[in-house]
Amino acid sequence: MKISRIRGFRDVVSPESDQYEKILRTAESILKPAGFERVFLPILEPTELFSRTIGETTDIVEKEMYTLMDRNEESLTLRPEGTAGAVRAYIEHSEKNQDPTWKIFYYGPMFRHERPQKGRQRQFYQLGVEIFGWSSPWVDAELLSLLQELWSRLGLKDIQLRLNSLGCSKCRTDYRKRLMNYLLPLQNRLCADCQRRIERNPLRVFDCKQEGCRSVVHAAPKTLDSLCEDCKGHRSRLLEGLKTLQVSYEEDPSLVRGLDYYTRTAFEYTSDSLGAQNAIAAGGRYDDLVSQLGGRPTPAIGVAAGLERLSLLLQPDKKEGLKLFVAALGERAAQEVVSLIRNLRNVGISVEWDSEGKSLKSQMRRADRLQAHYVLILGDQELQKREGILRDLQAQTQESIPWEQSLKILIDKLGSKR
RNA sequence: GUGGCUAUGGUGUAAGGGCAGCACGAGAGACUGUGGCUCUCUGAGUACGGGUUCGAAUCCCGUUAGCCACCCCA
Numbered sequence: 001m002k003i004s005r006i007r008g009f010r011d012v013v014s015p016e017s018d019q020y021e022k023i024l025r026t027a028e029s030i031l032k033p034a035g036f037e038r039v040f041l042p043i044l045e046p047t048e049l050f051s052r053t054i055g056e057t058t059d060i061v062e063k064e065m066y067t068l069m070d071r072n073e074e075s076l077t078l079r080p081e082g083t084a085g086a087v088r089a090y091i092e093h094s095e096k097n098q099d100p101t102w103k104i105f106y107y108g109p110m111f112r113h114e115r116p117q118k119g120r121q122r123q124f125y126q127l128g129v130e131i132f133g134w135s136s137p138w139v140d141a142e143l144l145s146l147l148q149e150l151w152s153r154l155g156l157k158d159i160q161l162r163l164n165s166l167g168c169s170k171c172r173t174d175y176r177k178r179l180m181n182y183l184l185p186l187q188n189r190l191c192a193d194c195q196r197r198i199e200r201n202p203l204r205v206f207d208c209k210q211e212g213c214r215s216v217v218h219a220a221p222k223t224l225d226s227l228c229e230d231c232k233g234h235r236s237r238l239l240e241g242l243k244t245l246q247v248s249y250e251e252d253p254s255l256v257r258g259l260d261y262y263t264r265t266a267f268e269y270t271s272d273s274l275g276a277q278n279a280i281a282a283g284g285r286y287d288d289l290v291s292q293l294g295g296r297p298t299p300a301i302g303v304a305a306g307l308e309r310l311s312l313l314l315q316p317d318k319k320e321g322l323k324l325f326v327a328a329l330g331e332r333a334a335q336e337v338v339s340l341i342r343n344l345r346n347v348g349i350s351v352e353w354d355s356e357g358k359s360l361k362s363q364m365r366r367a368d369r370l371q372a373h374y375v376l377i378l379g380d381q382e383l384q385k386r387e388g389i390l391r392d393l394q395a396q397t398q399e400s401i402p403w404e405q406s407l408k409i410l411i412d413k414l415g416s417k418r
Numbered sequence: 419g420u421g422g423c424u425a426u427g428g429u430g431u432a433a434g435g436g437c438a439g440c441a442c443g444a445g446a447g448a449c450u451g452u453g454g455c456u457c458u459c460u461g462a463g464u465a466c467g468g469g470u471u472c473g474a475a476u477c478c479c480g481u482u483a484g485c486c487a488c489c490c491c492a
Binding site: 004007058059060063064081110112113114115116117118119120124125126127193207257258268269275276277278279280281282304305306307308309310327329359360361362363364365366367368369372375377379380381389391393396398 | 446484485491
């Protein structure tokens, strides 16, 4: 019986996988010089880690988590996002080595039980970046600047940065009160979903796309107006920093994030060419999260970028052609050829061959299809003469080379190119 | 989770109650040891399960999956 993949879980194969690689390589080349270390974090965590951090009333926790019982009756969950696990790791890590700062990035699968759509899978891949231990708005500005650099090096155009400040826990509760006071008398103008949201999570009303709700929200008090002096200062210094670093942005007071732990800076990168699933990366500051999970109070900021959405935006790269195809005719030729192939590969020259003993024509065809630059032909005649034929497929020329020196000759000829 | 649309070789498509065809790709050959162009041949398909009918790719129902919107979000 054929067993097929489960819904929303995909095999990421070439050329998409090549693009994931490219994104990761590029990100690494930007982040490493900025002092970030690459970490590998667990995919499975205690359920409580997510329910406590992301927010009990969020969609993610309420209905999208892959939760399972371990053999010892402990409830475990496949991580729906990366930050909670990173914070957990930070707490354990910083206890050990006394250093309150940590700059990390990681990459891996996340899991949410949503209805699949283009750019939305149940297992999806995120690149996460987290910075622990600094509260200065310069850190926010630098992170946004690194991201801008990443988009630009990946050749992405038309990426918008939307920015908001949600305030610290104090201004958030103040604001929440003001917002509820404003919304309650207007309840009947809101859709059913939003009426429920007022009590549970009034900020979410801002996300609603219903006509009635939008008009109500339009005149609603904004987070920006409720910021305390410190938060206002943080915001304005961040905006100055962005100016200095020439990071372009657009302020969006209605931007609230789907996770409850954000404080102060919240941001989202979107692209117009992705349809409804238009967010390619998002993040923000979460200054209370570390202490909330039992660590020493530590300010932090982070971002998550979705690889499938990024790769949808990337132009496909043309594949690098093969350097050498070895056409060995017969078993004896195969015996001669295999260690040469290994040695060439060991110095970084890409080599393929076909061990099925196909006809020369068939092997030449394959070499052509693989866009090989050269073909090395070894058959009975060549074995007799102890030489091989090296054909340059692009130049359409060929020459005989003495077999005993073939390794050296090939390395000379093919090694340094490109 | 809700609603809509869709499902034919590996890929892209035709047949709209009556013989499942075409193109590309793949494999072999024409060229007996040399790729690309050309030609020939070969393999490969109606997502799955029911129903209507003399007869179903085609009509109906269910399932599954994909896409789109909602929702949500990366």
